Amino acid sequence: MPQNLKSILVAAAIIQKDNKIFIARRSPHKHLGGLWEFPGGKIEEGETDEECLYRELQEELGITINVKEFFMNNIHNYGNITINLKAYFCEIKSGEITLSDHDQYLWVLKNELDNYEFAPADLPFIKVMNAN
Numbered sequence: 001m002p003q004n005l006k007s008i009l010v011a012a013a014i015i016q017k018d019n020k021i022f023i024a025r026r027s028p029h030k031h032l033g034g035l036w037e038f039p040g041g042k043i044e045e046g047e048t049d050e051e052c053l054y055r056e057l058q059e060e061l062g063i064t065i066n067v068k069e070f071f072m073n074n075i076h077n078y079g080n081i082t083i084n085l086k087a088y089f090c091e092i093k094s095g096e097i098t099l100s101d102h103d104q105y106l107w108v109l110k111n112e113l114d115n116y117e118f119a120p121a122d123l124p125f126i127k128v129m130n131a132n
């Protein structure tokens, strides 16, 4: 891959509670600021996807989670950057949600996801969830 085409691995948690899903809005100053996403972040060198999610959700939301199962991934080209976004179904093990990286969060029903403007890389996840 040419030097100027950066590709990064990102893990995202689809946290389920009862019949709802957790979504969070990216802070305005960040890449894709103002768009909704599933919390997570870049997978660091030597880290498994599960370790990444565990770390990111502690950092970003102040919770500990169980990673239940892999859902699907999507490779998306944002122009200057290509991300391989890997989504996992998760559940909260302990802690109360405290935002440090996002400016808003919501628990929504699967069929309400369409009402929110998500980061483009997440759209296939929503399509598949709504089809099931």
Ligand SMILES: Nc1nc2c([nH]c(=O)n2[C@H]2C[C@H](O)[C@@H](COP(=O)(O)OP(=O)(O)OP(=O)(O)O)O2)c(=O)[nH]1
Binding pocket: 010, 011, 012, 030, 031, 032, 036, 037, 038, 039, 040, 041, 042, 043, 083, 085, 119, 120, 121, 122
């Ligand atoms: N966490 C997360 N990132 C997403 C999603 N969809 C999507 O396109 N992204 C993009 C935004 C960023 O370009 C990249 C990961 O960004 P991030 O900002 O959450 O990662 P991070 O916490 O490790 O990064 P940083 O702010 O510390 O630099 O993936 C998503 O659902 N969740």
